[in-house]
Amino acid sequence: MKLSKKQFKQDFEERLTSKFATDITKAGSQEKYAALASVVKHYYTKIWADDNEYKDETGKKQAYYFSIEFLPGKMLKSNLLNLGILNTVREALAELGINLDEVAESEPDMAIGNGGLGRLASCFMDSLASTGLPANGNGIRYRYGLFKQKIIDGYQVELPDSWLNNGNPWEVRRADKAVEVRFGGEVWLEDDGKGNLLPHYKNQERVLAVPYDTPMVGFENTTVNNMCLWRSEVPQDLDPKFQNLEYMRQTSMLSAELYPDDSNYDGRLLRLKQEYFFVSAGLQRIMRHYKSTHKKDVRNIADYIAVHINDTHPALCVPEFMRILVDEYGVGWNRAWDTTVKVMSYTNHTILSEALEKWPEDMVKHLLPRIYQIIVEIDRRRTAELLPKIGATLVHNTRIIRDGQIHMAHLSIIGSHSTNGVAKLHSDLLKDVELHDFYEIYPERFNNKTNGIADRRWIQISNERLSGVLDETIGTSWRHDLNDLVKLEVYKDDESVLECLQAAKYDDKLRLAALIKERNGIVVNPDAIFDVQVKRLHAYKRQLLNVLHILKLYFDLKDEPELDVVPRVFIFGAKAAPGYHYAKSIIKAINEIANMINNDKTIADKIKVVFMENYNVSLAELIIPAANVGEQISLASKEASGTSNMKFMLNGALTMGTLDGANIEIFEAAGEGNNFVFGLTKDEVYEYYRNGNYNARDIYEQNPIVHRILDAFIDGTIPNISMEGPEIFDSLTTYNDEYFVLRDFNDYVRAQKELETLYRDKKAWTQASLMNIANVGRFSSDRTVKEYADDIWHIKAKK
Numbered sequence: 018m019k020l021s022k023k024q025f026k027q028d029f030e031e032r033l034t035s036k037f038a039t040d041i042t043k044a045g046s047q048e049k050y051a052a053l054a055s056v057v058k059h060y061y062t063k064i065w066a067d068d069n070e071y072k073d074e075t076g077k078k079q080a081y082y083f084s085i086e087f088l089p090g091k092m093l094k095s096n097l098l099n100l101g102i103l104n105t106v107r108e109a110l111a112e113l114g115i116n117l118d119e120v121a122e123s124e125p126d127m128a129i130g131n132g133g134l135g136r137l138a139s140c141f142m143d144s145l146a147s148t149g150l151p152a153n154g155n156g157i158r159y160r161y162g163l164f165k166q167k168i169i170d171g172y173q174v175e176l177p178d179s180w181l182n183n184g185n186p187w188e189v190r191r192a193d194k195a196v197e198v199r200f201g202g203e204v205w206l207e208d209d210g211k212g213n214l215l216p217h218y219k220n221q222e223r224v225l226a227v228p229y230d231t232p233m234v235g236f237e238n239t240t241v242n243n244m245c246l247w248r249s250e251v252p253q254d255l256d257p258k259f260q261n262l263e264y265m266r267q268t269s270m271l272s273a274e275l276y277p278d279d280s281n282y283d284g285r286l287l288r289l290k291q292e293y294f295f296v297s298a299g300l301q302r303i304m305r306h307y308k309s310t311h312k313k314d315v316r317n318i319a320d321y322i323a324v325h326i327n328d329t330h331p332a333l334c335v336p337e338f339m340r341i342l343v344d345e346y347g348v349g350w351n352r353a354w355d356t357t358v359k360v361m362s363y364t365n366h367t368i369l370s371e372a373l374e375k376w377p378e379d380m381v382k383h384l385l386p387r388i389y390q391i392i393v394e395i396d397r398r399r400t401a402e403l404l405p406k407i408g409a410t411l412v413h414n415t416r417i418i419r420d421g422q423i424h425m426a427h428l429s430i431i432g433s434h435s436t437n438g439v440a441k442l443h444s445d446l447l448k449d450v451e452l453h454d455f456y457e458i459y460p461e462r463f464n465n466k467t468n469g470i471a472d473r474r475w476i477q478i479s480n481e482r483l484s485g486v487l488d489e490t491i492g493t494s495w496r497h498d499l500n501d502l503v504k505l506e507v508y509k510d511d512e513s514v515l516e517c518l519q520a521a522k523y524d525d526k527l528r529l530a531a532l533i534k535e536r537n538g539i540v541v542n543p544d545a546i547f548d549v550q551v552k553r554l555h556a557y558k559r560q561l562l563n564v565l566h567i568l569k570l571y572f573d574l575k576d577e578p579e580l581d582v583v584p585r586v587f588i589f590g591a592k593a594a595p596g597y598h599y600a601k602s603i604i605k606a607i608n609e610i611a612n613m614i615n616n617d618k619t620i621a622d623k624i625k626v627v628f629m630e631n632y633n634v635s636l637a638e639l640i641i642p643a644a645n646v647g648e649q650i651s652l653a654s655k656e657a658s659g660t661s662n663m664k665f666m667l668n669g670a671l672t673m674g675t676l677d678g679a680n681i682e683i684f685e686a687a688g689e690g691n692n693f694v695f696g697l698t699k700d701e702v703y704e705y706y707r708n709g710n711y712n713a714r715d716i717y718e719q720n721p722i723v724h725r726i727l728d729a730f731i732d733g734t735i736p737n738i739s740m741e742g743p744e745i746f747d748s749l750t751t752y753n754d755e756y757f758v759l760r761d762f763n764d765y766v767r768a769q770k771e772l773e774t775l776y777r778d779k780k781a782w783t784q785a786s787l788m789n790i791a792n793v794g795r796f797s798s799d800r801t802v803k804e805y806a807d808d809i810w811h812i813k814a815k816k
């Protein structure tokens with residue numbers, strides 16, 4: 018949009034007065050933020066309204082991305098950038114004596130997601146709007162987002178994240194578009210006299226679902242999509258005998274809290290209720306909109322909408338859509354089923370068995386009696402149809418209902434026309450191993466969509482310093498098409514460009530060093546290697562392997578104080594699920610090791626270990642630009658894709674990584690020698706599984722370095738871990754090291770030495786960094802969502 022500084026100043030000052038009866042000299046930072054957000058919102062409402070009208074008038078097919086998590090972070094700068102007014106506003110505010118970055122700090126992170134899965138959904142929201150694709154989000158407006166992490170005495174303590182306390186300027190409550198979602202009670206079928214069996218209900222619990230719309234503004238275009246988040250409330254016309262506090266409490270619980278589990282299945286009733294709540298509300302709204310705008314036969318709805326099931330949490334889309342078509346619109350079962358399969362598509366984000374959702378049949382039956390009947394019927398018809406064609410074993414292995422449980426992944430695959438993994442390796446594993454039986458039956462449904470990241474947030478907003486260097490070197494076209502970064506390659510031997518890249522990285526490191534000083538009270542050397550591992554704490558991600566390597570370096574220096582090492586700062590950021598005991602023990606261990614090393618005068622600044630509390634999107638935006646190294650060291654086959662790996666690459670960090678998830682594609686894109694690869698391959702891992710011949714205790718007994726490091730956990734070397742130390746020690750020895758940490762240790766140390774050697778050669782290091790940046794284009798989520806649009810959803814971008 019076009020905006021002059023003069024116009025903006027006028028709008029901003031007027032808004033401060035009209036909203037808060039104050040002015041620039043007296044306004045507090047919250048007031049400045051709220052006024053600024055309100056002005057920005059005003060700027061895009063017209064574009065939003067116009068685009069809605071355009072969508073309704075053209076009636077083009079739209080996609081709906083159903084996700085139980087979104088992780089947008091802060092929205093102010095993203096909206097400013099996408100409207101094309103970031104610089105204007107920054108300068109105008111500066112002229113008023115206001116620092117935009119300080120004002121932006123007042124916005125709370127919107128953290129209604131846990132980690133990669135939720136952040137991917139938000140990257141997609143940005144990319145869908147920015148590529149002009151008509152596609153919307155559907156989720157839950159949790160009153161409390163992901164807990165805030167405090168570190169006290171080295172332990173994680175969880176505090177509530179009441180992010181809505183100061184209001185949310187971006188959302189619009191649409192009370193008129195509320196729908197009702199019903200749970201429990203009894204259901205029976207009665208003939209309507211025309212041969213149709215219709216369901217009748219008794220004693221259902223009624224919940225009002227109220228949508229809150231948050232516009233998703235496209236980058237310098239005219240597309241504004243919608244992220245619809247549902248809040249649960251008590252229906253207003255509720256029979257007074259039910260209008261009691263207990264009912265209110267129960268109802269509001271539904272959208273009260275985000276489950277803090279990442280890659281873990283939590284089988285609680287409230288979670289199942291949440292899943293049905295946002296699925297049913299979302300589909301009802303879509304149907305109403307379809308009817309009111311198209312007035313077309315509902316039998317053709319597959320030509321107008323696509324519904325995406327983001328992991329299995331929204332899998333109830335399948336039976337709920339069937340219920341709406343069959344019960345509410347009188348569509349025959351077969352036609353309804355065809356339509357459902359055409360409309361639905363599903364992404365799998367993990368092969369970890371502890372994350373695969375399976376709900377007890379009884380629970381579903383009691384909570385959702387009609388949905389249960391429909392699932393039983395889907396399963397029954399499919400079994401009858403396939404048994405003669407493919408035989409009992411294959412049918413049995415792929416049943417939706419088996420052993421008293423409803424398998425949500427099975428329901429998702431069977432009820433949709435597309436199942437995709439999130440990186441090549443992961444998609445191959447789905448086909449060849451984990452979902453092989455399904456692949457045999459439905460080979461055409463399986464495909465890969467390698468994840469991507471919203472590069473606008475992950476460089477243009479978070480790394481203005483590097484963005485400036487890129488602009489000066491290759492022009493600004495990369496801001497619109499990340500593939501254009503490849504133009505950087507010709508500067509690989511240009512000393513002055515390499516120096517500019519180094520200077521930018523150095524400034525980003527200074528910025529982070531200041532933050533570490535402020536938050537952790539630790540002084541770090543900006544010339545040191547900034548070696549970063551930021552992600553949820555999970556055994557399979559192997560933060561522990563990183564820790565063992567740190568201990569190795571520490572003992573090396575204790576043994577030989579004069580050892581010539583490149584100084585390193587090891588930076589961690591990680592939240593553990595509150596119920597994940599082992600993960601919390603690792604956090605405690607990292608913090609105690611950090612204290613031990615940081616306070617050891619003989620180590621000086623050769624090694625520093627920093628655990629930054631409350632890792633979230635905003636902190637990632639400060640940490641990742643400053644990284645020299647990104648640690649992506651999951652056991653091969655376990656990290657479906659990873660997405661921080663792409664953010665590090667974009668910011669010129671080199672990856673220290675295993676052949677897992679999207680790392681493989683990153684190594685290939687950046688080219689040989691520009692990253693550090695180590696560890697077992699996925700085939701070697703599966704070979705161990707087949708043979709059952711991994712013996713971690715042997716490594717402990719036979720490798721003196723490993724022996725000494727592990728003993729440090731139980732012999733008092735690392736202080737204050739008398740509970741956690743033995744737990745970690747036992748996990749690696751007695752319990753045979755589930756994620757092959759010890760098996761990969763030697764090769765990890767080897768790769769770390771290579772890394773150190775390359776870092777000593779500043780030019781060679783920067784060249785490798787440049788090659789990573791130059792080849793990151795394919796990891797833009799603009800590319801990813803275009804593939805979803807073309808191959809799965811069949812939706813078209815606004816030209």
Ligand code: GPW
Nearest residue numbers: 132133134280366367372656657658659
């Ligand atoms: F278990 N992922 C996540 F598959 O962040 F559902 N949370 C989750 O609950 C799951 C997956 C689930 C992550 C994957 O671990 C990561 O490898 C991937 O990059 C990301 O989803 C986005 O696809």
